[in-house]
Amino acid sequence: MNKPTATSPGLLRTLRTVGSAMFGVRGRKRHEEDAAALSPLLVAIAALIFMAVFVGVLVTLAATIVGE
Numbered sequence: 915m916n917k918p919t920a921t922s923p924g925l926l927r928t929l930r931t932v933g934s935a936m937f938g939v940r941g942r943k944r945h946e947e948d949a950a951a952l953s954p955l956l957v958a959i960a961a962l963i964f965m966a967v968f969v970g971v972l973v974t975l976a977a978t979i980v981g982e
Contacts, residue, residue: 925960928952932960936968 931948934940940948 925956928956928960929964932957932964936961936964 927948931940931944931952934944
């Protein structure tokens with residue numbers, strides 16, 4: 915079996931990194947490790963997904979509160 919290498923951290927690590935960055939809870943050491951290993955394309959895709967989910971939750975919450 916192929917084992918993941920340090921240069922291909924995978925989707926789960928990318929999602930964890932982007933999620934913690936969105937909430938501002940990433941440490942400097944983890945940031946430096948991830949900056950060297952993560953794919954910019956995966957980070958951009960994960961960020962777009964997180965933002966779309968966030969906006970969707972806000973719109974749903976606002977519609978529920980307003981009563982539409």
